[in-house]
């Protein structure tokens with residue numbers, strides 16, 4: 001059973017990428033096969049509802065999503081939402097998301113956007129019947145320093161999130 005961690009931030013000094021790497025490490029350490037999609041490297045065309053679906057990077061993204069039973073989305077919070085890059089990825093890959101188990105790890109500026117991932121969570125549940133793991137990570141700038149997650153609770157929650165995604169995927173496999 002394969003799992004996928006998506007790092008959605010395009011910022012070279014991203015905090016959510018640190019969460020993504022921590023989730024990847026937790027899955028690998030527990031013996032799961034895990035792929036990592038960094039949207040800084042897998043540059044996707046803007047979804048136009050037409051030619052962008054045929055772009056080779058779109059095809060690669062679709063392959064990665066299709067192959068995964070569980071998906072951890074690590075995203076920045078932008079304008080009280082996930083960032084546009086991950087929404088674009090989902091627009092481009094659409095039905096590949098059907099019935100996936102999804103967990104969210106969010107990096108935000110402050111605490112007030114705590115519920116901001118619910119729009120994307122609802123859309124994945126209602127559009128694609130994803131099962132959203134009822135545990136998510138919400139970290140603020142205070143939880144990081146340089147290349148490190150300095151808040152041990154956030155590190156622990158990220159590991160728990162990743163392992164929960166894998167457990168749900170195992171339990172709900174067809």
Ligand SMILES: Cc1cc2nc3c(=O)[nH]c(=O)nc-3n(C[C@H](O)[C@H](O)[C@H](O)COP(=O)(O)O)c2cc1C
Nearest residue numbers: 009011014015016076077078079080108109110113
């Ligand atoms: C365009 C933009 C919009 C943002 N909107 C929010 C927001 O609504 N709520 C919030 O808490 N932080 C917001 N922030 C702060 C980011 O969430 C924060 O910098 C976070 O670390 C970004 O994730 P990253 O480091 O993985 O790129 C915003 C930042 C940018 C650049």
